[in-house]
Amino acid sequence: MIGRLNHVAIAVPDLEAAVAQYRNGLGAKVTEATDQPDHGVTVVFIELPNTKIELLYPLGENSPIRNFLEKNPSGGIHHICYEVDDILAARDKLKAEGARVLGDGEPKIGAHNKPVLFLHPKDFFGTLIELEQC
């Protein structure tokens, strides 16, 4: 069912410092920062040959990563995203296996303008998983 690893998302408390470390220290290809007000984050992509890293920085008062950074003030890996062909079929299969889907269980349009769902980290050994229909 799951396909490619679409991205690893890392929440950071200082976006400029993180960009500098990835660009200068790790020599990675880093995009310009993009505000995504609908998702409450400013995002920078680290483009790797086979996948990407998303550096997330909170945007606005209701940013979904604000709580995470309060609990993890240095930052940390926030979630990983797997691609699926059919997000409704994936959801139904997961629910049948007893996994919990966050929110109301209906896919939302994610940061890449594709339908996404998040799975409860307690059902996946402490890992917040995003599924994205690609």
Place this chain on the structure above:
Amino acid sequence: MIGRLNHVAIAVPDLEAAVAQYRNGLGAKVTEATDQPDHGVTVVFIELPNTKIELLYPLGENSPIRNFLEKNPSGGIHHICYEVDDILAARDKLKAEGARVLGDGEPKIGAHNKPVLFLHPKDFFGTLIELEQC
């Protein structure tokens, strides 16, 4: 400098349950468990089209992930691994930029029989980074 994302490593407190969830819930291709006594872990690979996930379970009293699981009893993402062409050049560049290399700074032979180094998570926004020469 950094190339492909080689893997994402997730420490889990119950390897059988994690394998079942990845195989049955997420429909992923999961390998047989392999003991790696030199590294203090039992490993299962989740093979994705573009990279892999490594599920890590402690093996032996001195397992390097035992402390992590004490702090994160549900499990969690332990580290991510980037490939580099030349690990000594990568190390020297990172040290010149002020990043700390764990241990004595000399590459060790990692779980894939290739030279690896780990970078201090405090210098990478809470993310433990492994570099593997490929």
